Amino acid sequence: MSPRRAAANGDYESLVRERYAKLSPAHRAIADYLLADGRRAALEPIASVAKSLRTSESTVVRFAQTLGYKGYPELRDQLRERFLATATSLDRLAASGVDRKKPRGAILERVLAEDADSVMRTLAQIPPETFTAVVEAIVSARRTYVVGFRGSAGIALVLGMGLRIFLPETRVVAVNVGDTPEELLSLRRKDVVIVISYLRYAGQTLEIMRFAHEAGAKTVAITDSPASPVARLADHAFVTRPTSPRTMASYAPAASLASALTEAVAARRGAEAGRSLRQAEALWDRFRVHTPQSR
Structure with missing residues (x-):
């Protein structure tokens, strides 16, 4: 099986276990770092991983590609799915970064922006x-x-x-x-x-x-x-x-x-849809489903 197909069908831990002996020292360090903390692996951007390990972002990208992923974003998506699959509600709360001292508007903007992005990424696939x-x-x-x-x-x-x-x-x-x-x-x-x-x-x-x-x-x-x-x-x-x-x-x-x-x-x-809607509207009026202001 090709590395690309293995990444799509497998999971990160299995891929690392199969290829660990052949990884370079730099790639082993990245593998160990992401395995050590599921929550961190699910959330941390590539720049932060590179900085923590004192390596380059391109090295992190090549590590992901060595395992068969298109790049680090695809690897992190799989790590995120793995984390969410086992996370309790308390784990999710801790991972969400909710801070009661933050303005409510900041949380509102973040959540709605993430939802909009999730909708568009869903459409793309x-x-x-x-x-x-x-x-x-x-x-x-x-x-x-x-x-x-x-x-x-x-x-x-x-x-x-x-x-x-x-x-x-x-x-x-x-x-x-x-x-x-x-x-x-x-x-x-x-x-x-x-x-x-x-x-x-x-x-x-x-x-x-x-x-x-x-x-x-x-x-x-x-x-x-x-x-x-x-x-x-x-x-x-x-x-x-x-x-x-x-x-x-x-x-x-x-x-x-x-x-x-x-x-x-x-x-x-x-045309059948139009007839169905007219019938539904008639029944909604008869049973006073909606307030007079919304009719």
Whole structure:
């Protein structure tokens, strides 16, 4: 296997272990430095690594490339995913650098800027053909199930409610009273199951994904790592890019993706989408869903 493919499929510790004997002294120092502290490795920019080790940034870049990465940013992304996969909420709080003495505006600017950057990096890595294939699968499905628990439940509700306007057979499995098995009784081969799952991954979502495969349904994952349990099982996976560690995971890219899927389904439905919206508006008026000022 080529170094590049090994980096994509493996993990940093394994790559270092396999190649350590062949590394130069300078590269061994970098390897040891990044292995010593998972939180530091996940956050530290290349300039800081080089300064701490009294070496050049180009040496750090060459080290990453020796392991098969395109460069240091790709290596740090993998280190960040590894850290987030094992971090507790307290670890995330410490890593987030939250300082109660900082102005609230500084935190607001940092978080929103990171979210915007994460959305754009997510866009850059989603193949258009994958997005198109998922939209076609949703439109062609007998029924679409949107699944999300705990922190992912909100995104599941947003996506499910949006799709249901244009595809009335859409079902949302998110906030339940222990009735998930009953929700899935009618799952069939011609259905689509969209699972939204972020660290820490809810156990039920993985079992639902397995059940969907057994039923022959198409599966889609919206998740935060290509190595996540649902991504490995899904027919199609949308992997959103991480922000720096926080006490709570960022769902901004997932929310944008949910909006994009809804818009694409509406566009694909054409004139039928307009009729569906008019029917929905009539029902919203009848049941006084919105205040008079917002109509």
